[in-house]
Amino acid sequence: MRLTCKEATALISQALDRQLSRWERLLLRLHLLICDACSQFAKQSAFIRRAMRRLAGDDDAPGR
Numbered sequence: 001m002r003l004t005c006k007e008a009t010a011l012i013s014q015a016l017d018r019q020l021s022r023w024e025r026l027l028l029r030l031h032l033l034i035c036d037a038c039s040q041f042a043k044q045s046a047f048i049r050r051a052m053r054r055l056a057g058d059d060d061a062p063g064r
């Protein structure tokens with residue numbers, strides 16, 4: 001079974017809101033191995049999530 005890019009990006013977005021199942025993570029990882037576009041998307045999503053966490057002050061902010 002393989003994910004389409006649409007399914008993969010949907011999972012990437014969902015991963016920001018909820019914990020993906022083991023199976024979903026596996027499928028997603030397999031897809032990211034073969035798909036540059038979705039890898040880029042995943043990287044950007046991770047970056048955005050970090051940035052948002054920092055904005056929310058949810059971080060282990062150093063120097064406080």
Ligand SMILES: [Zn+2]
Pocket residue numbers: 004005006008031035036037038039
């Ligand atoms: Zn893809």
